[in-house]
Amino acid sequence: MADGGQQRALTAAFPPPPPFWKHFTPENIQKLEEIKQEAAKKEDAKPKRKWSPAELRALDVPPELRFLVPPEIPNSGYYSVFGELQSLSTALPSLKDQGIEQLYPSPPATEAGDTSPSRPARPLNHAYYLLKISKSLLLNFLEFVGVLSIAPEQFESKLEDLRNLFINAHHLLNLYRxxxxxxxxxxxxxxxxxxxxxxxxxxxxxxxxxxxxxxxxxxxxxxxxxxxxxxxxxxxxxTGPDEKTVEEARQIWNLLSADDD
The missing domain is CATH 1.20.5 (Single alpha-helices involved in coiled-coils or other helix-helix interfaces)
Structure with a gap:
């Protein structure tokens, strides 16, 4: 029963934080830093050096600090996010692999061993098919409203058509990523x-x-x-300019003095 409640909490639209968030306190973070510094002193390394998750797990860390040590980064397979598995592969899975009907043609693939540049693969006209899907969405929505007004119990098939159109449009847009x-x-x-x-x-x-x-x-x-x-x-x-100037001033002074007498 507890596992079922935890699974519902993980897959909720707004899931609560994981229970180990209570361990991320300033005191625990300070204790972990002190453990790192002590280990760095023993290794004669820098106290502020960057520790890898594997090195941190190798340290003698108390149980209440184990949640502060990050896990190893996965390099293959899948990882879980709020109860949903996410693939590490960057390749976009096809709609056929997901069991969904594809409403637009796939881009033609070149034959094996055919590397002739005179026969390049024709690119898919995404804008054309997006426009067609958008028009189909409007038409199917009008039909969906009509079904709800006449026979509401028959809404499932039309709702499935709308869902399929939206998934195809979303997948077509993702091809542009x-x-x-x-x-x-x-x-x-x-x-x-x-x-x-x-x-x-x-x-x-x-x-x-x-x-x-x-x-x-x-x-x-x-x-x-x-x-x-x-x-x-x-x-x-x-004959510097200073002496010449002084001599001229002296002569003028003498003349003035003679006139006064």
């Missing part, structure tokens, strides 16, 4: 490339600005050196 993933990756890489180009452009602008400042400082330094050399040469000759 690899293409969508490639296009999303291309878009992300293009955005990253644009950001990198913009950063390089800004760096080039800063580089040009710094080079112009350095060139201006260099020219100012050359002008200052030239002026200093000129002053030194004139001073050595005894």
């Amino acid at each position: 690899p293409h969508q993933a490639r296009e999303s990756l291309i878009m992300m890489m293009e955005e990253q490339l644009d950001r990198t180009r913009e950063e390089i452009r800004q760096m080039d602008q800063v580089k040009e600005k710094v080079e112009s400042i350095l060139e201006r400082l260099r020219l100012e330094g050359l002008e200052a050196d030239a002026a200093t050399d000129s002053v030194k040469k004139e001073t050595e000759k005894g």
Whole structure:
């Protein structure tokens, strides 16, 4: 009885959290970190190094901390999510494998050993068949409403038709997932490339600005050196600009003083 209740809880639309969530407390997390640090000291390793699940399970961990150790990542088979088995394979299973009637043709496969480029496989026109399924959904929904108004007890067959149409449309859309993933990756890489180009452009602008400042400082330094050399040469000759100015000022002062007398 308990197993049945647990199974219903796992498959509910909004299942409760698993019972071991109570073990994820700050105290238990701190205890696990202390165990990791002690083990790292014994191994002369970094205290903050990353531990794999296998290494954590090999440690002497108390029972109340076992739930804090993550399990190994599965690499094949199936895994359970809320009571439902999910396949690790990324290949999309066909509707035939799931026991569902397929309402659109499968893309033609090339014959074994036929690698001639002159006979490529014709791609499936997804948009055309999605449009047909959408129109069939509208028509079958109108028929479903009519059945409910006339003979409600005969709704099951029409409801099954609607369900089959929705599954086919969903499966047809899922065939686009690899293409969508490639296009999303291309878009992300293009955005990253644009950001990198913009950063390089800004760096080039800063580089040009710094080079112009350095060139201006260099020219100012050359002008200052030239002026200093000129002053030194004139001073050595005894006709520096300072002495000449002083002499002219002295003569003007003498003239003014003579007029006062």
